[in-house]
Amino acid sequence: MKLVVALLALLWAAGNLFAAGLMLTNGIAAKTAAKGLTEQGLLVLGALLLAALALSLIWQCVDLLRSETNESA
């Protein structure tokens, strides 16, 4: 069960990393720069927040998978 839950969470974290990437690349693009610093800042900050939390979730999933392996060993 832990394996299934951890894999689903990894999938979710990957989706969030993808979204963060899109927000970051568009946040620093010229078309967003034309809209002003606030628009850019919000996109970049949002992207960084999502990426940081997605990475910490990936770390936790690896921990969960390790504990599953240890229990079944």
Added chain:
Amino acid sequence: MSWLAFAIGLILAVIGIGGAIALASSSAQPWDPELTDNLIFAKSLPFILGFGILSGLARAASDRWVTERRPDGAIRRFSPGTALNHWINALGFLIAITTGSVQYLIGVADATLPFPLFWVYRLHFIGASLMVYSAALFVTHRLITGDTRLLPGRGEWIRHFRGLAHELPRPLGNVVAGVLGLDLRREPPPVGQFTYYEKAFSFPVWVLLLGLIIVTGLLKAMRYVAPIPGEVLWWASALHVAAMILLAAKFLDHLRYVLAPSRWPLLRSMVQTWVSQEYVRLRHPLWFESVQREERGPAPGGVGSAPEPARGGPHVAGGSGP
């Protein structure tokens, strides 16, 4: 009585939502699929809210206010109704945030979808309906029962922040302790039914963000059936997007927290509703003590051994878990 309230709510919701669908789907209306879905959602909202309120009434009426134990000693942490409502909200949240993110990201990236956009909106409204129902149920239940166990009580915030700082990863805990002037060399306070992270951070943030996204979403949805000033609509849209991004972040944090191997039994309890006695004794000693006190019952004279009453609500695990 409780089943009657639930049944009345369900029947009214089916009639109301069915009526809205029938009206919008009649060939007399010139609306495109996106506007049709929006109008169905907007006209269904009073019925969804009403059904949620009646379900909350029904839940409050059926609460049992006793700690339940299995023969193996396991203690009930959440009532089945609580677990069910959590998963209804989770399903709605997942649908709504995924479809909301798609709408937002295709706007940010100037992209187009390989299928009609109204499907994304349709799913978004379904997810939002589940969230509105779940929120109405939860709020009604809490207002009636006065159960505030998921929040620190008056004068307890400092102790909760100290517990929170201990529960956070060490570097983050140090930052929180530094900002709030907490002494982490002191022993962490014992944990009750809910952890300090859940009470001092997680639950208040969920309430704030879910409340914001639901209220702003309702304003946006009502714009075709009620005159909403343009400025209000602009702010509602901006705050809706901001709440969505913060909720996406909060959900990642929620998963990070509940997927810690040491908290796996707590995650399982959100499905099975039970936690083993041993786990409660080791990880939630304050709760274990309170359950034991409750089982011993009031001592003759009643001083010092009566169960500790919860603030404004049940002191027990089984009857009306959050």
